[in-house]
Amino acid sequence: MQWPTATADTSREHASRSTAWHTLNFFFSERCGFDQPGIHQECHQDVFAYHPDGRSMNIAGGWHDAADLTQGTGNTAESCIALLEMAGAVQGKDSIFYERLLEEARWGVNWILRTRFGDGYRLGGLIIGIWTKNIRGDKDDMQTEARNTPTDNLKAASSCALAAPHFEKKDPVFARWCRNSAIEDFQFAIDLLDTQRTEQNETELYALATVTAMRLYRLTQDVYYLDWATRLARTVMAGQQLEKRTDWKIPLRGFFYESSRKKRILAYYHQSQEHLMAEGLSMLLTDAPTHPDVPLWKASCEAYADYLRGISQLIEPYGILPSAVYEVDNTDYKNLYHEGEQVGLPSLEEYNAQVRNGIPLSKDFYLRRFPVAYQFRGFHAVVMGKAKAAFILAR
Helix, strand or coil, rough: CCCCCCCCCCCCCCCCCHHHHHHHHHHHHHHHCEEECCCCCCCCCCCCEEEECEEECCCCCCCCCCCCCEEEEHHHHHHHHHHHHHHHHHHHHHHHHHHHHHHHHHHHHHHHHEEECCCCEEECEECCCCEEEEECCCCCCCEEEEEECCHHHHHHHHHHHHHHHHHHCHHHHHCCCCHHHHHHHHHHHHHHHHHCCCCCCHHHHHHHHHHHHHHHHHCCCCCHHHHHHHHHHHHHCCEEEECCCCCCCCCCCCCEECCCCCCCEECCCCCCCCHHHHHHHHHHHHHHHCCCHHHHHHHHHHHHHHHHHHHHCCCCCCCCCEEEEECCCCCCCCCCCCCCHCCCCCCCCHHHHHHHCCCEEECCEEEEEECCCCCCCHHHHHHCCCCCCCHHHCC
């Protein structure tokens, strides 16, 4: 390949493109149910998901988790979205990379389509830690129950809605499958949305639904989805701190709470979806510039941008964003264990000790550079949500 004359911009582009190619090839090596030369043969043909009515399906396909052989709709859909967004960014600029991105994205989207039962139930996830023998009926077979949850169906609908336009000309049958499934899965999710809403997930859940509704609107141009997005966005914005916390040493504003009741500030310790709030509102501003709620959307985006600016200077000289604001004595340990369930639940004293090791904002509130964490320790997956939100707002 002949590279163009290097400039600061092209050097940065080539550096990021090289990383993207390596990541894309890693996805290929993680394929499940695929004969990987030099790695493994076609695998997990004896792993199944069962519908409550007795139907079942083999769930080989997609990609293994990077840490083990686990499969799940959430991670797969988010991976497909990342691949398809990258494809959209390079379309018309790098045909070889574009086609390779679509090839890998299709492998994941195809799995999302195959592991749905068509009535809202689908594979949610299954922890897999072994290479099975591919013989159905022996001792190493694995199975899980299909589930019907808004989160799974929203993520699936998002990925399929993004995929459909890319395949309209090259494979209209596959594109139609993506389109129809996205429409159906969105409706399955909306029908049950309030059943999954809690004080711990309302903001994130409704932000995910807003983004998905906007992707369906862009795919279909049906105002039904735009109307849903505007309604959902109001709940998202109700969970935001718009006024500066003047009682803090650093008067921050713009961050989100877990719900509109504002009992706890939204924070992540493993995987972050913090970009979803800014993404949904940005999509609304782009696609509905004359809507009566435009001033509210702008105010919300500007407030979150202020939050990012306010915390961006606090980890110099490294130039990365801190994790989140935490409050002493305010946490929820449901389903949270140390490394290994036998160790048991973390203690409140342990939580408070980690919180107080952060940057003090007041007697009870601290800004943590790294997440308060007990399992899934790491930082990149958490900070990338904020970074993506920053890119979205800058654009």
